[in-house]
Amino acid sequence: MTTMTEASVREFKMPDVGEGLTEAEILKWYVQPGDTVTDGQVVCEVETAKAAVELPIPYDGVVRALHFPEGTTVDVGMSIIAVDVAGEAGGDPVAAPVAEVPAQAPAQAPAAPEKKPEAAQAEAPRADAPQAAAKPVGSGRQPVLVGYGVAASSTKRRPRKGPQTTVSRVPDTIQAELNGHGGAPAVKERPLAKPPVRKLAKDLGVDLATVVPSGPDGIITRADVHAAVAPAAPATEAAPVAEPAPQVTQAPVTTPAAVPVPSYDTARETRVPVKGVRKATAAAMVGSAFTAPHVTEFVTIDVTRTLKLVEELKQDKDMQGLRVNPLLLIARALLVAVKRNPEINASWDEAAQEIVVKHYVNLGIAAATPRGLLVPNIKDAQAKTLPQLAESLGELVSTAREGRTSPAAMQGGTVTITNVGVFGVDTGTPILNPGESAILAIGAIKLQPWVHKGKVKPRQVTTLALSFDHRLVDGELGSRVLADVAAILEQPKKLITWS
Known part of the structure; x- marks a missing residue:
């Protein structure tokens, strides 16, 4: 077990990388004990309920300890890494040496230290108390990363229920001392x-x-x-053997064959802990579904002209190098519809009992990623030209697929598009993103027989579905918005005449 010099070691604590988040899971360490780090160097990647975030270290020095292995969920404010900054000026050193926690298997606890006289303990403060267990000093937590907000200290955490996976690190020496004095319950050792x-x-x-x-x-x-x-093999009860009848030779007793125990090397069920993005998404969807009264309307339209325009735009020199697809024109169509019907771009303020109409559009795009469903949004999408919108859409999708979407990119959305058509699905009834009043679902675009100019012809057809919050969006408003989007996609020249 390695002990560090008190005056030269600094502890980097898990920051609040979102808005009032209370915990984060360590996904990957990029450094190991003994590595040299510099101010601003990324040392680990963590996952919160909103996104995966890379954490930079604010010190120059040598890594002396990683307090938690990968896969551990750690409370905000807990120390996660210790850095020896010998020779660096300024800053507050830690108040106590910290024991290194190996990534493979923790070292065994040392013998309990000698007990101090009770009078001396009452007078002297505990110098070896772990920093993670102490409450923050001052009115609130200090921001660790530039650009990330922190929640005020008056915010109360939601009480947790059931078994906890979060680890609160207490040095073994403290545990041994508490056990020796009996003044506090023993800390349960980590398996x-x-x-x-x-x-x-x-x-x-x-x-x-x-x-x-x-x-x-x-x-x-x-x-x-x-x-x-694997369940324990059931005990085989021996069959009762009757006593031999008089003058009858007893036959040998045959032991019944043992029942083979099935192999459970391959589990028939897999249990996946609900945490991170999946946990946040589940809570948000339940809250949205049972708070906002949803109404969904559908319309099936001929988008042949829109697809032709997409092909023409791909050849336009102003769109070279940009991702041009039907989603781009559908996004533009929705923005035009919102401009014509601004009341759809609003939210419901329950506390104030007010409808808040937004004069900007932060256009959310639902993206399926390996980490779950993310809905980053394009800020002020209504002010962007078509090339700018195409560039923003391309960056948004690429960032989401690479797992680099920041928490800020998923905050403040006003209206959302979800493209279920990429999975070959015709339509659906999308659930509103919390805090928004409308979401547009795009179905698969298929070649179908369609009446065009009085004749049945093969045309490119799709179905749109618009869900809206019926507290602030009535049937007339919702229908107008959906009808406007449909009209633009059937006659794309309306992008010019209605803009």
Whole structure:
């Protein structure tokens, strides 16, 4: 176990990288103990309920400890990495040495230190109290990253229920001292297991605290995790053997064959913890569905002319190098419809009992990513030219697919588009993004028989669906908006005449 010099070590705490978020999961460490870091260097990637964010270190120095392994959910304000900044001027050093936590298996706790006389303990403050366990000093948390807001200290956390996966780090020396004095309950030791075994347990839904270890020094192995998943083999009761009848030779008793125990190496079920983006999305959708009274309207239209315009724009020199597709013109059509019907671009203020009409459009685009559904938005989309809108759409989609969408990019949306057509789906009834009053769903574009100029011809056809909050959007307003979008996509020249 490595101990660092008190005066030269600084602790970097988990920052609030969103608006009042209380925790984040460490996805990946980019540094290891012994590495040299510089101010502004990214040291890890964390995932909050809103996005994955890379955290830069604000110090120059040498990494001495990573307090939590990858995959751990850590409270905001907890120290996650210690840096030896010997020779650096300024800044507040930590108040105590901190023990390094190896990524593979934590070291065993040292023997409890000698007890101080009670009188001396009452007079002297605890110099070895962990920084993470102390409450922040002052009126609120200090911002760690430039550009990220922090929640005020008066904000109360929502009480948690059920078993907690968040780890609150307490040095082993403190645990031993508390146990020796009996003045506080003992801190439960973290089960010893290597990262691959922890991931296996996570995938199979096994609580490592319930697993009996069989490895050296009490380390949990893969076999231990599988044994915890597989039910114990039922005990085979011996069949009663009747006493032999008189003058009858007893036949040998045959032991029944053992019932084979099925192999559970491949689980028939996989339990995925609900956290991060998935947890936030679930809570938001439930809140939206049961708060805002949804109404959905549908219209099926001929978009052949729109697709022809898309092909022409691809050859335009002003659009070279930009992503030009039907979504671009659908987004422009919705922006024009909002301009003609501004009341659709609004939100409901329950506390003030007011309808807030927005005079700007932050256009959200629902994007399916490996981390779940994200809805980043294009700020002030109504003010962008078609090339600018195409550039913004391209950047938004690329960033989302690469998992680099920032929390700020998903805040402040006013109206959203979701393209279910890319999955071959004809239509759907989309749920509103919380705080918005309308969402437009685009279905698959298919070649279908269609009456065109009095004759049945093959045409490119799609179905649009518009869901809206019926508290502030009545049927007339919602129908007008959907009809305007449909009219523009059937006759794209209206993009000029209605703009």
